[in-house]
Amino acid sequence: MVTTTFSREEILGWLSDVPDPEIPVLSITDLGIVRDVTVTDEVVVDLTPTYSGCPATEVIEKSVVDTLHDHGIEDVSINRVLSPPWTTDWISPQGRDKLREYGIAPPAEGGSKRELLYGKRTIACPRCTSIDTEIVSEFGSTACKASYKCKNCLEPFEYFKCI
Amino acid sequence: MNKDQALLAYVARLGDNALILGQRMVEVVAAYPELEEELANANFALDYIGQARMFYTYAGELEGKGRGEDDFAFLREENEFQNYLLIEQPNGHFGDSITKLVLFDAFYLLLLEALTNCSDQRVAEIAARAEKEIRYHLRHNTQWLVRLGDGTEESHARVRASVDNLWQYTGELFVADAIDQIFADAFAGPDLDAIHAAWRSQLKSIFDAANLAMPADDWMASGGKQGRHTEHLGYLIAEMQYLQRAYPGASW
Numbered sequence: 001m002v003t004t005t006f007s008r009e010e011i012l013g014w015l016s017d018v019p020d021p022e023i024p025v026l027s028i029t030d031l032g033i034v035r036d037v038t039v040t041d042e043v044v045v046d047l048t049p050t051y052s053g054c055p056a057t058e059v060i061e062k063s064v065v066d067t068l069h070d071h072g073i074e075d076v077s078i079n080r081v082l083s084p085p086w087t088t089d090w091i092s093p094q095g096r097d098k099l100r101e102y103g104i105a106p107p108a109e110g111g112s113k114r115e116l117l118y119g120k121r122t123i124a125c126p127r128c129t130s131i132d133t134e135i136v137s138e139f140g141s142t143a144c145k146a147s148y149k150c151k152n153c154l155e156p157f158e159y160f161k162c163i
Numbered sequence: 164m165n166k167d168q169a170l171l172a173y174v175a176r177l178g179d180n181a182l183i184l185g186q187r188m189v190e191v192v193a194a195y196p197e198l199e200e201e202l203a204n205a206n207f208a209l210d211y212i213g214q215a216r217m218f219y220t221y222a223g224e225l226e227g228k229g230r231g232e233d234d235f236a237f238l239r240e241e242n243e244f245q246n247y248l249l250i251e252q253p254n255g256h257f258g259d260s261i262t263k264l265v266l267f268d269a270f271y272l273l274l275l276e277a278l279t280n281c282s283d284q285r286v287a288e289i290a291a292r293a294e295k296e297i298r299y300h301l302r303h304n305t306q307w308l309v310r311l312g313d314g315t316e317e318s319h320a321r322v323r324a325s326v327d328n329l330w331q332y333t334g335e336l337f338v339a340d341a342i343d344q345i346f347a348d349a350f351a352g353p354d355l356d357a358i359h360a361a362w363r364s365q366l367k368s369i370f371d372a373a374n375l376a377m378p379a380d381d382w383m384a385s386g387g388k389q390g391r392h393t394e395h396l397g398y399l400i401a402e403m404q405y406l407q408r409a410y411p412g413a414s415w
Contacts, residue, residue: 053208
């Protein structure tokens, strides 16, 4: 089979060019949803959905298959992995930098269950880095973001919620 | 009923609850009082529908007759759905919807937490995924209930009426039937008595903050888990299934 001539690392490199459809500045590897790649007679990509109802899941799966087809790999299958469930802690450090540059405050790391239910977080403005910010809405343009505004530079911004 | 049958029925019920609640919320998409809540409602509905898809897909595999998620959602009759009566109740006004979601999500979160420890791996995995979402829903809806209950005279009176009306549908959440019992015994499933106690104490603190009294446990409606529904479910099902009934097999 032709596919066996490709290495896992090579394939992961190509996948790092596949954008997340909702936040195209992030790749799916930045987002941490590519759990593994196995190369045998075929290539199996393990993907973890972010939210149960994430409408991007099918789009992402199709982009992965298309990307590998473009690189000459015919036999590709997607394995949806539910466990352990995706967490924003899996967003890579480069991913966090890209989010900030894009104007989205990256998620805080390592929230406890109780904090997630009742806690209050300090979110820094991605533009001027002031922590004098306030929440406008728990929900922004997508399920994974909340809307904030900065009281220092007066710019509105989005916060990638911690889950 | 053996344990395999109980597992299938239990998983299908989890799917029914998620789907019916999600569909209910979809009814008010584009009709919410303000944009932020509009987005919250639509996003919550998506989470429930996503959970329903995972539960139904698994139920189809357990059944082994080639049925998939769409067969469970679109090609079953009203009395085959075994969701709780609480979640099929109409949306009503904003306070009604928020109250219903707090009553249900406080229970559902405890149930999912318990299910993450059950011995069926797939159920535990789906529950672990869903639990994170429901924690966020509960946080959001609790803030609203407190705001409404502890708000103006008008908002307080209306949300108190919502609680009084919906309370009668909470009883069946905690009454184990044969399916719950066999699932609990065979798969280390949830202990509904323990969940009831935890739910009461959590609601008590939410209601205290919202300046609302805990209603008395009076007469309780039941039957949803056995497929005996209030008159509201039929209309929901009719709308949800219209396309597949009118054009069988239609697909995107």
